[in-house]
Amino acid sequence: MPPPAPGDHEARRKDVSEAVWQVLAVKGFGGLTLRAVAAEMGVSTGLLTHYFPSKRALVTHALDLLEQDTAGRPRRTPPADGLPTVRAMLLDILPLTPAGTARNRIWVSSWDLSLADDVLSSQQGDRYARLRDSFHPHLETARGLGEIPADADLGQLAAAAVAFVHGLVVQALFDPGRFPEDVQIAMVDDFVARLVRSGPDTAPR
């Protein structure tokens, strides 16, 4: 049933997607063309159309693989449960390595396309929901350990943590000189430290 030499059909699709990443990281979505991807691979556009029925399918698959790649990226081992794990998860998101920078650039660039497309927009919303949810159990552990107040809204805290890191990511991408590794880490440490004390009850006004 499997044809003569399908061999590494899916492997080639991944190769193509990696070329798409390369183009996106440098030129953004505005400069993403089939010919640019083909040139990046040193092949013809015919190869691309052989593995993907349309440009949209090519982009979708590249973003799907990027999400998969993001999920499977090497991560630092959390030194302890609770807030230290939250800290490690936040640091793993930041653009502290070339690979991390490229990943974040592509994600930020994709927001233009996602905001204009209803399907991609809801997919991005779901991605954010999953990202927030991934913090939830560790915040719960932190609450159990007494690291954060018992009456803390963990869902809101997760959203705040995600907001803080991604806002930091954007600033760091646009001004790498002002946000070197140690500054980014110090800001995360400061943010995590502020989770320790005070809850929503002490809001001003």
Place this chain on the structure above:
Amino acid sequence: MPPPAPGDHEARRKDVSEAVWQVLAVKGFGGLTLRAVAAEMGVSTGLLTHYFPSKRALVTHALDLLEQDTAGRPRRTPPADGLPTVRAMLLDILPLTPAGTARNRIWVSSWDLSLADDVLSSQQGDRYARLRDSFHPHLETARGLGEIPADADLGQLAAAAVAFVHGLVVQALFDPGRFPEDVQIAMVDDFVARLVRSGPDTAPR
């Protein structure tokens, strides 16, 4: 020296830029074409080229006017100096109105273009620097009032505040249902409340 009927030359340029905003807010930069802008205004593309030498000039001017519009937008009156003013400034950034949502959508969308263009990238970096600096005097006042610790790093605090709001903006744009007005305000209040106590000295590990 002023030609016969220059009349409202600059006013027309603003009209064109507003049409650009409208297209950007709906279709993003990927859907921004001269014909789409002309159709939005109900005119021909010849009008656009009459007022702008190139598409890039058109986009640049629209973004410049957007920055000007952002700076001059109606803002809530801060109830008191120090942290309440910081809180008010953060709330004024959030997408809590249709106009605010459109503004933020365009800014987020523009990041794709900005990341791929060195000139636009540094301009965006400067914009962020000015935004951070605008928080600085009020944080200083807050420090003088004893609302935040005397040893706090105000520059880092401003960067953290900007990171938090813009990360919240992005999440709210992609999932407006999960981030209604009261949730966004509650998150800002919670963030500001955490500025009150504890400094970088209490960072874990």
Place this chain on the structure above:
DNA sequence: GTGCGTGCGTAACAATCGTTTGGTACGTAG
């Protein structure tokens, strides 16, 4: 051997892009 399907390059397709050109209408200057 003959078939047939996969893998991929070459070349062309129609569509759409930003830009340029030619022209008309209207006002003011002289």
Place this chain on the structure above:
DNA sequence: CTACGTACCAAACGATTGTTACGCACGCAC
């Protein structure tokens, strides 16, 4: 009146886009 600059449209330009069609090489089936 003529002359001229502004404002604008309609149409077309060449370049580039995503997509399609055609062709050749290779490998297995029979």
